[in-house]
Amino acid sequence: MSNLETTPPEVDCSGTPDDGVEVIAPREVPLGGPRAMLVKRTLPTRERSMIGAWCFVDHYGPDDVAESGGMRVLPHPHTGLQTVSWLFEGEIEHTDSAGVHAMVHPGELNLMSAGHGISHSEVSTPETTMLHGVQLWVALPDSDRDGRNGFAFHAPEAAPLPGGGGTVRVFLGEVAGSSSPVATATPLLGAELVLDPGATVEIPVDPGFEHGLLLDTGAVVFEGAALDRSDLGYAGPGRQSLTLHNPAEAPARAILLGGEPFGEDLVMWWNFVGRTHEEIEEYREQWEAQSARFGTVAGWTADERIPAPALPNSRLKPRKRRR
Template sequence: MSNVATDVPVEFCSGDASAGPVRQLLPARAVSLGPGTEVRRLLPSLGRRMVGAWCFVDHYGPDEIAARPGMQVPPHPHIGLQTVSWLLDGEVHHRDSLGSDVVIRPGELGLMTAGAGIAHAEQSPNPHGALLHGAQLWVALPDAERAIAPRFEHHSGLPVITEPGLRATVLLGEVAGARSPGRVHTPLMGVDVELAPGADVLLPLEPDFEHAVLTVSGAPDIDGGELAAGALCYLGCGRSQLRLRAPAGGRFLLLGGIPFDEEIVMWWNFVARAGAEVAAARAHWQAGPPTHGSDPLFGAVPGYDGPALGAPDLPPTPLKPRGRAR
């Protein structure tokens, strides 16, 4: 998924270790992704820019799209990151410049590794269902692997943890001995947790990780307080378990990872280490799809009918890597 705004803020991130367990609500801001799709952007936020290597979190829906086009995000570029597509309701048609052409459905992982460069488009299929609800997340790649060859993974057989009152699907990483098949490049985890009404459970955590919770439905009690749907709560480091209660049920995404110790600069759809890299990637994209013998950084998206998304203007101030937490 892309940031389609033309007035793109400059997002700076770097590594700083969390002091220990905290409970910090992070504010959301509304961002339009085109006709019929508005998202709640939760990371980067005014309070924090990263959780482990997770550097971007959009939550959208549930939206009624029966009589609307639904998601319509034209081809756009990425470098230096992984995109994680996770649906709760509806379908999204993913196409990319590698030739991937996949419809992603609830419970299936769409994991795109941009590496040195990739372009993709995301659309609600035609025809499509009545509801669209999901999350789009980005993971920053470490410096040693951020220029790897791009790839796309589609996994439908994800591991599921079940116990009384809880059903947890492991998107990435490992939780309670269950490991996702998705390939990661830093120690991290992502899990979709569904709590039955009356649930009262303990979920094991890796204490070296920092964690955050995105509530997607209901208002579960997490670490001693209710979290309304659409809220992102940063939990810090140092937790070996998390107490979960849900008198009326609920569902949330739990994200975690080793605090990312590299400085990065994130602007538009690019994660880099210097402003010059961002400017070069933007120039490549604006130059258009490659032809025979030209630079093949991004490429075209086969099968997409329509123009690609143009890059916004670079900011007047220099792009520099800075702290991950404001």
């Protein structure tokens, strides 16, 4: 998914996260078009730019495609990151400049690695009536960020949580006795949780990870903090387990993210992840020049692409994450 903000902020991701528990409220961002589909973004923010290597979290839907027009994201570039698509409802057609054409379905991981550079498009299919899901980005470490493009697919089965109280689908990493075969460049966790009405569950986790819980539907109290829909609850490293409670009379669904605190400074602007102002400037210039770095996406003309927004008048400045 592209970041379609016309004045995207620069983000310098550095420092060590604190050990507190906090709730990050989302902000609405239009996905583009005359009847713009709105997404709710919780990462990055001024307060917190990353959870592990997770650096971008968008939550959208349920969105009535007849009203919004659905998703139609033209070819756009990425560097130094991986995109993670996870749907609850609907279908999205993914096409990228590495020659991958894939359909994104509910409960199936689609992970694209940008590496040195890639471009792709995402369009909801004509059969889709409701669109509902999350789009996530993972920052690649310096050892992998300039590598080759890649694509991974995984359809995890729902497994009962140990001790009962709900189910889990692990699409990256491992938790609660379930694991994903998809390799990651840094230690990561990504899973869909469904909690039974009234359930309280305690999930053992890696104490070296920091964690975030994004509430999709229902109600959840995360480590004592009540979450509203689309809120992202953050818990710092050092915990042996996470406690989740569903106080409602209906099931609750959430996405659990985790990872080791990212040990490298990076700058994220628009759809690019780099390390310096000069790198970001170079990526932008190459995309505007239709450089071979980003290739072309089949099925679109040369004019059907998202242009890069203008860089700020001043040099991209660090935005420090809270220590």
